[in-house]
Amino acid sequence: MTATHPTHVPSRAKREWAVGLTVFGAVMLMLAGIMDILRGIAAIAEDDVFVNTRNYVFEFDLTGWGWVHLFLGVAAVIVSAGLFQASTWARVAGVAIAGLVIIANFLSLPYYPVWSVVMIAMSAVVVWALCTVRKDDAWEPFERPPGSP
Numbered sequence: 001m002t003a004t005h006p007t008h009v010p011s012r013a014k015r016e017w018a019v020g021l022t023v024f025g026a027v028m029l030m031l032a033g034i035m036d037i038l039r040g041i042a043a044i045a046e047d048d049v050f051v052n053t054r055n056y057v058f059e060f061d062l063t064g065w066g067w068v069h070l071f072l073g074v075a076a077v078i079v080s081a082g083l084f085q086a087s088t089w090a091r092v093a094g095v096a097i098a099g100l101v102i103i104a105n106f107l108s109l110p111y112y113p114v115w116s117v118v119m120i121a122m123s124a125v126v127v128w129a130l131c132t133v134r135k136d137d138a139w140e141p142f143e144r145p146p147g148s149p
Contacts, residue, residue: 022091025129026083029094032101032122033076039115040070065108072101083130091130098126 043066076097082090101123105116 019086021129021133022083022086025094025126026080028122028129029076029083029098029126030080032098032119032126033073033080035115035119035122036069036073036076036101038073039112039119040066040068040073042066043069043111062111065104065111068104069108072097072104076101091133094130095127098123098130102127 043062045066046062075093079090079093079097083094102120105119105123109116
């Protein structure tokens with residue numbers, strides 16, 4: 001005698017919640033990326049926006065930090081485009097990029113403290129949003145029309 005096991009079919013409300021969290025994470029990652037691009041450009045241009053702090057443990061060249069933030073910002077914007085397509089690679093890369101943005105902003109905290117704290121908070125929300133959703137809850141691309149099989 002064989003037993004059939006019911007397959008897990010997520011409810012409509014659960015799927016909408018999962019899709020909403022992923023879209024939220026994608027939008028937040030895009031905003032964090034754009035803000036990081038702007039911060040990188042300002043640091044590369046050696047603008048007077050940044051404060052030079054002496055005797056900081058992680059002392060680096062401001063132009064070097066600009067390139068790091070510019071690269072992370074561009075990567076975040078590209079990955080957020082993949083998140084809008086509900087790609088698994090984009091979820092994994094989104095968590096990785098957001099983690100790197102958190103680390104980079106922590107290390108550059110004395111140069112622009114308020115912006116760094118805001119970016120750390122935004123990136124932490126991105127990590128939370130992308131790690132909360134399970135694969136089977138929101139696996140299909142978002143542009144699929146409602147009611148389609």
